[in-house]
Amino acid sequence: MTEVSLTRQLAAFVTRSRWEDLSEKVRHEAKRSILNFFGTALGGCRDQATQTAYDVLKQFAGPQTATIIGRVERIDSLNAAFLNALSGNVFDFDDTHPRTIIHPTAPVAPALFALAEERRITGAQLLHAFVLGVEIECRLGNAISPGHYRRGWHITATCGVFGAAAAASKCLGLDEQQIIWALGNASAQSSGLVETLGSMSKSIGVGNSARNGLLSALLAERGFAGPEQPIEGPRGFLRVTGDEPNFAELTDGLGERWEICTNTYKPYPCGVVLNAVIDACLEVRNHPQLNLDKIQSITVEGHPLLLERTDRPAVTTGREAQVSAQHSVAVTLLTGEAGVEQFSDAAVTNPEVLRLRSKVRMIENGSYPVGAARVTLTQADGIEISVRVDDARGSSNRPLSDAEIETKLRKLAAYGAPGIDPTPLIEAVWTLDKAEDASMCLQWARL
Incomplete structure (x- = not known):
C-alpha cells in the first residue's frame, strides 16, 4: 500500500472536518482571537505603514468591493486582505501561539473576511475555516521550531500563508486535490525575515501571508496545479526552512487537540x-x-x-x-x-x-x-x-479574560478609529456562529 503523503493527510483533514467536530471551547477561543484581531486592526488602521501601503495599492487595485477595517475607503479583496493583516499586526499587539511565537490570526482572518464579501459565507463556516487555518499554520510552526525562527525566518509570515490558504480553501469548498494545490501555491509565496522586525517591512510579510494565502486558494479553485508534496518533499517547505523538521507534529492528535486553544493575547504592543x-x-x-x-x-x-x-x-x-x-x-x-x-x-x-x-x-x-x-x-x-x-499577564497561566479583550478593542478603536462604536462589533463577533452572513461583522468595523 502506498503511504499517504503528509500534505495529502492535511488536505484530507481540512476537507473532511465538520463544524460539529469543534467543541464549544474551540469555538469560543476562535471568537476571542477574532475579537482581539479587530481591536489590533482598528488600532493600526491609520498607522503610517497602513496609510502608505494603501496609497500605493489603490493606484493598481481592482473593484472596490472589500472593507478596509477602520476606514471609509474600500478596495479589492486581495488588497483588503493585505491591508487588514498589515494593520492587525503593525503594532505587534496581536495574539501569540506560545510554542512558536506565531501570531496566528493576522494571516488567516483577513483572508476569510475579504472572501466573505465576495462569496456568501455563514459565520459558522468562517469560524470553522479560521480554526482549521490556525491549526495548519501552527502545526507547521511546531514542526520547524525553534530552528526556523533562529535561522531568521519570520514565522508568522512564512507559516501564515499556509494557514490562510487552507482556511480559504475550506470556505471555497475545495476538494482534497485542490487543497494540495493551494498549499503548493502557498509554498511558492512563503516568505518573511526576522531582520525586518522593528521596521515597516515586517508588515509586508504578514500582509502578503493573508493576500497570497487567499490567492493560492482562488488559483487552486480554477485548476492552478502545484506539487504533490509542497510541505514535506525533498525541496519542500519544512526541509528547506527547518533544521531537523519533526514531521510527526503535523498529524499527531490531528482533530483531537486544537492549537487555537493555546492561543494567548498581548496586554502590551510589543514583542x-x-x-x-x-x-x-x-x-x-x-x-x-x-x-x-x-x-x-x-x-x-x-x-x-x-x-x-x-x-x-x-x-x-x-x-x-x-x-x-x-x-x-x-x-x-x-x-x-x-x-x-x-x-x-x-x-x-x-x-x-x-x-x-x-x-x-x-x-x-x-x-x-x-x-x-x-x-x-x-x-x-x-x-x-x-x-x-515568571508568568506574565496575557500568558497561558495568566490569560486575558473576555472582558479584558473587549476593553483592549475599545481602547484601540478609540485610538485608531474614534468614529467607530465598538459595541455592535463586539456583539457581532460573540454571536458570529449564528450569523447567516459572516461579512456582516465588517459593517461595524468600517466608517
Missing part, C-alpha cells in the same frame, strides 16, 4: 518576550520607596532569547521600540503605562525616556524560562528594588 519585563516594571513603579530621580542603574535579567530579541539600546523609532527592552523599561517606569502611545516615535525621543534608557543593562540567565524576567533598580540612596515575574 511577547517583553511582557514579563513590563509587568515587573509596573510592580516596581508602585513600590513606596521608588524615587525616579535617584535611579542609578537598572538591570533586566532573563532567558537568552530575551536578549537575542530585545537587547536594543539605541532605537530611534516607535517601531524599533516594540522590540527594545531598554525602551520598554524606561517608558513604563516613567509613565506607569505600556500602551500604543508609549511605543510611539514621540515616546522614543522623549528626553526623560532617553535619560532613563541609558541606565538599563541586560543580563543573560539560562536558568530562567522563556517569558520570565527580573527587573532590579538601584537608587543613589542605597535602596534596591527587585521584582521577578
Whole structure:
C-alpha cells in the first residue's frame, strides 16, 4: 500500500472536518482571537505603514468591493486582505501561539473576511475555516521550531500563508486535490525575515501571508496545479526552512487537540518576550520607596532569547521600540503605562525616556524560562528594588479574560478609529456562529 503523503493527510483533514467536530471551547477561543484581531486592526488602521501601503495599492487595485477595517475607503479583496493583516499586526499587539511565537490570526482572518464579501459565507463556516487555518499554520510552526525562527525566518509570515490558504480553501469548498494545490501555491509565496522586525517591512510579510494565502486558494479553485508534496518533499517547505523538521507534529492528535486553544493575547504592543519585563516594571513603579530621580542603574535579567530579541539600546523609532527592552523599561517606569502611545516615535525621543534608557543593562540567565524576567533598580540612596515575574499577564497561566479583550478593542478603536462604536462589533463577533452572513461583522468595523 502506498503511504499517504503528509500534505495529502492535511488536505484530507481540512476537507473532511465538520463544524460539529469543534467543541464549544474551540469555538469560543476562535471568537476571542477574532475579537482581539479587530481591536489590533482598528488600532493600526491609520498607522503610517497602513496609510502608505494603501496609497500605493489603490493606484493598481481592482473593484472596490472589500472593507478596509477602520476606514471609509474600500478596495479589492486581495488588497483588503493585505491591508487588514498589515494593520492587525503593525503594532505587534496581536495574539501569540506560545510554542512558536506565531501570531496566528493576522494571516488567516483577513483572508476569510475579504472572501466573505465576495462569496456568501455563514459565520459558522468562517469560524470553522479560521480554526482549521490556525491549526495548519501552527502545526507547521511546531514542526520547524525553534530552528526556523533562529535561522531568521519570520514565522508568522512564512507559516501564515499556509494557514490562510487552507482556511480559504475550506470556505471555497475545495476538494482534497485542490487543497494540495493551494498549499503548493502557498509554498511558492512563503516568505518573511526576522531582520525586518522593528521596521515597516515586517508588515509586508504578514500582509502578503493573508493576500497570497487567499490567492493560492482562488488559483487552486480554477485548476492552478502545484506539487504533490509542497510541505514535506525533498525541496519542500519544512526541509528547506527547518533544521531537523519533526514531521510527526503535523498529524499527531490531528482533530483531537486544537492549537487555537493555546492561543494567548498581548496586554502590551510589543514583542511577547517583553511582557514579563513590563509587568515587573509596573510592580516596581508602585513600590513606596521608588524615587525616579535617584535611579542609578537598572538591570533586566532573563532567558537568552530575551536578549537575542530585545537587547536594543539605541532605537530611534516607535517601531524599533516594540522590540527594545531598554525602551520598554524606561517608558513604563516613567509613565506607569505600556500602551500604543508609549511605543510611539514621540515616546522614543522623549528626553526623560532617553535619560532613563541609558541606565538599563541586560543580563543573560539560562536558568530562567522563556517569558520570565527580573527587573532590579538601584537608587543613589542605597535602596534596591527587585521584582521577578515568571508568568506574565496575557500568558497561558495568566490569560486575558473576555472582558479584558473587549476593553483592549475599545481602547484601540478609540485610538485608531474614534468614529467607530465598538459595541455592535463586539456583539457581532460573540454571536458570529449564528450569523447567516459572516461579512456582516465588517459593517461595524468600517466608517
